[in-house]
Amino acid sequence: MELWQKILLIVSVSVVVLALIVILLVFFIKRKKANNIVEEFPQLLLALGGKENIISASFKGSRVNVEVNDKKLINKEGLKEEVDTIVVSSKKVTMVAGNDKSIKICDYINKTIDINE
Numbered sequence: 001m002e003l004w005q006k007i008l009l010i011v012s013v014s015v016v017v018l019a020l021i022v023i024l025l026v027f028f029i030k031r032k033k034a035n036n037i038v039e040e041f042p043q044l045l046l047a048l049g050g051k052e053n054i055i056s057a058s059f060k061g062s063r064v065n066v067e068v069n070d071k072k073l074i075n076k077e078g079l080k081e082e083v084d085t086i087v088v089s090s091k092k093v094t095m096v097a098g099n100d101k102s103i104k105i106c107d108y109i110n111k112t113i114d115i116n117e
Helices: 003-040 042-047 076-080 099-116
Strands: 054-060 063-068 085-088 092-096
Touching: 042 076, 042 099, 054 099, 063 099, 076 085, 092 099
Parallel strands: none
Antiparallel strands: 054 063, 063 092, 085 092
């Protein structure tokens, strides 16, 4: 085997190994984030009556709108620990928590529902 062939082989193997390392890192980072999402707002989910009571969640600005099956299962005191303001209507809970926290809460609810379905 000539020198240029050895160099080409070493470079090719190095590129493949580097690509595998990057793929594994991305996989483990995403997996860690998926595991952490369940621990972010655990009391919030309970205060909304559990994952079975939640139909959907969306946000607009500092508000999170959660559509629920049964408003009787909602624990307003538990929600007040996580958010600033709560309004409960017939099938919807609106929570005000600030822009960044509202996005995190909405993502948490939607990902928790997706993970557990």
